[in-house]
Structure formats: structure tokens, C-alpha cells
Amino acid sequence: MHIDYRVFWVQKNGCQPEEYEDAFAPKEPFVGEVEQFRCAVCDGATETSFSGLWADILAQAYVAADDNLAEQRATWTKSLAGKELPWYAEQKVAMGAFAAVSGLAIRERTTASGVRQIRWSTRSLGDCCVFQVRGKYLLKATPLADWQDFNNSPVLVSSIPGNDSELGDHLVEMDEKCRRGDIFYLLSDAIARWFLRVDQEQDRAVALLESVANQEDFDCLVSEQRSIKDKEGMPLMPNDDVTFARVKVT
């Protein structure tokens, strides 16, 4: 199968690019023939510190098919070891960092009956989303499919042990068939919520994201959508870090 993978991102309005706390992997665009492709988008929680680092560790681990959470936590802890931190930073680190994660794996294989088949699967914890798009339409959405289901307290993966039993209960997995020509969007929460809302209310979310050809287009789209207010005066796209990974399968 042929994969075309690109990622666009913008930090929160009022923040510097180095303060961006979403993460994605792979880091570089990819265009080429493969039998298997994996990518992930993660969202580090604003109210925790070193959450961008944690999000990055989770994204890289998904792409490497590494599901050893204990090892990922150890990597986060080791990255901070030896840093001279003031009392408040020390106490915040002790509380851990939190992140949402969604990973997508696409693989092509030959079935027992000799037919070439492409399947896609996802693993999600929290409110980063994966959308399957065919033509102009949204076909599947996971783990959330309604913009009103987003809230301020999604389940998140912690960089320190504590909520692990809860994680198992909230892990959302999907395994589906894919056709050549399908497009997948991996979106962090603010843009995922926006996408579902615009898809539902205006039926043009796919067209808007498909109009994005480069980072400049994406910057303009995000800036415009953040400035549009709904009836309650709230921005259509909440002011948050936004990440848009697009995977075209042909």
C-alpha cells in the first residue's frame, strides 16, 4: 500500500511554539510503499508539567509497538532526574504528567484465500481522536463520535503509577477494513471537537481539512476557526494546542 503521512500543528494562542504540549510520531512526513504503518497523536494536559515530554514518550512508544507502560514511565522519570528544580516544580513533578493518546496502525496482508486486504486499528485513551474519511464523508470516529461528549476531565495516562486499573476500563480499541483512497485524521481534542461539530452542523469539516496543503494553510484555518464564536459566545475551536495528522492510503 502507498502511504502519504503529514502533520500540521499550532500551539495555543498566547503561547510560544516551544510551549506546545501535544506530540506526534513519526516526526517526519512519510510518502512511500509499506506493508505496515503506525502513527500516533498525544495531548499533554495543560495543568501538569513536563506533559509535552510525556506525550512525546507515549507517541514514540506507540509507533515502536512498545506497550510497556512501566518502561515509558521510567523514561519520563529518568529524563527529569538530576534537574535542579525549585520547590513548586519538584512538587508538581511528583504529581506526574498526564496525556491522552490515540494511535493508528494500518497494515496490508494476504488473507488465507489469497486476497490482499488492508485493515486499520486504533488504541485510544482520552480524547485524541481518529477519524476515517471516505470521499467527502466521515465514516468512522473513535473514541468519541459526538462533539458534545468532550469535557474537561477525560481519562488520561499518568507518568506515575496510580490510575492504571481505570485505564484498562477506558481503553478504546477498533479494528476495521480499509479501502484504498481512505483518509485518516488523527486529531488532538480541541480540533477533534471542532471537526465533529462542524461536520454535524455545517457538513464541511472534511472539505476544510482537505483544503490544508501546508502549514501556512493550517495556521490560517486554526486562526479563523478560533475567532468564530458560537451562540453562547464561545470559540468554535477552543484555544488549545492543536495537532492534525493526515494519512492517505492508496
Next chain:
Amino acid sequence: MPYAAEISRSNPSCFVILLDQSCSMEDPFGQGPTGKRKADGVADALNRLLQNLSIKCAKSEGIRDYYHVAVLGYADRDVRSAFSGALSGRELLPISLIANSPVRIEERTKRVDDGAGGILEQKVKFPVWVEAVCEGGTPMCKALGRARQIVSEWLANHPNCFPPIVINITDGEASDGDPEPAAEAICKMSSQDGNVLLFNLHTSSSHHPPIEFPDESTELPDDYARLLFRMSSPLPDYMWTMVQDEGIIINENPRGFVFNADLVSVVRFLNIGTRPSNLR
């Protein structure tokens, strides 16, 4: 929709805490197991609040100034900053400056679950900015007037901010007149996002249980309690859930007021009253 403004470094919000430091704060709390002096308990709760706000605003690169905070003590005819040490005499300050300037960092013992059904004692750092003080009368009108000035200046510079929150912690009646007009003047001020909030926390040496977030004054025991009730803002919708999450049963239209607060309700009230969380 009011009380929805994002709180960011370019659009910060502010808290003004007014602390009664009159001589009656020397008395112990009536409820609870500690028998701690109210002045000590409230100072601990305020230091814990400043600690929590500092941690909340801490990010990888340092502290983000989402909030500016003033703590004013009132006692003996005077209103002054309750900060000690390097911040002594200073009123409204960015949280980064506060976080980096405690008078001292004490080591205290905290009991934690050991994960195997037992309790472990753990040493924790406890920064101190505010010391317990108890002296003289209760110039509450003057304190509310100073809070109004601080908030008014703040709003002139931050017209779109999440509305400032003023929290008045007291155990007695004002000794300098009727505080209701000064409270009304605070509640009338607003940013584009809603009216300034004034919450009142009455600490008590009585053995009666606290009355938390009442919705009407008829259940309150005396005129003084009813006065503080009238001086308190209705809780905005976003705080209802927080109150309910703390296991407190409230009716419709609760006010930001606790009467006869024990130490547990002091900590809980400060936690709820300072938790606008739309941080960016």
C-alpha cells in the same frame, strides 16, 4: 456566557483574600479534633492555598502568571498586606513572585496510604508566606474598601479577565461600621466576563456544625449571619459542580458563604473558591 473567560498569561485573573486578624482569632475552632487556634488554622490554610496555586501555575519552564494574589490582614483599625519576609507590605502580586519568595520552607509530616492498608509518615515541604496574627478590633469595612480599590485598578487594566474573586475570612462583627455597602460596591464591579465575586467565610469557636453554601437566610441563626449571607455573591454555575463533588448538598441559588466554619470547611471553601480552571 459569564465566568468562561480563559485565564492565561496575557489575560490573568486575581484573588484578593481578606483575613480577620483580630484578637478573637486567638480562640480555638469549636469543631474538629485539633483544638487549633483559628489564627493558626487559617494561616495554615492560606499558606496551603498559596502553595497549591503556585503548583497549579508551575510548568516545565517555571511559573506562569495566570493569577495575581493579594492577602490583606485586618486588625486593630488597620489593613495591611499579610505577607511576611521579602513580600512584606506588598499587596497584589503575580503568583510567580509569591512562589519564589516564601518567608521559609518548613518540613512537615504528612500521613499517606502505604498501599498495603497501612499509613506512612512522609516529610513534605511546606512554604510559609503568612504568619498567624491576633490583635485588636475588626476593621472589616476598611478591608472591603481596600479590596474594592485593588479590584477596581485591576479591572481597569484587565477588562476581559475572568472576574476577580474576593474572599473574606472573619470570625467576628465589623468594629468600624456596617460592611454591607462596601460589599455591595465590590459585587457591582464587573469585567466583560461577569461580576466580581465576594465570598465570606465565617470561622467559629462554637460547637454548632457549619452551614455551607446556604440558599436562603432564614435558616441562619442571627442577624450577623444574615448580614454575611447578604454580603456574599451567588455561586456561579461552574462552581456548583465543584461544591457537589466535595459531597456538599446544596439547593438552588447557593451563596458563596459558610457560617460556623471548622478547619475542614475552611480548607474546602478556599479550594472551591479559588478553582476557576480554564487555564491556557
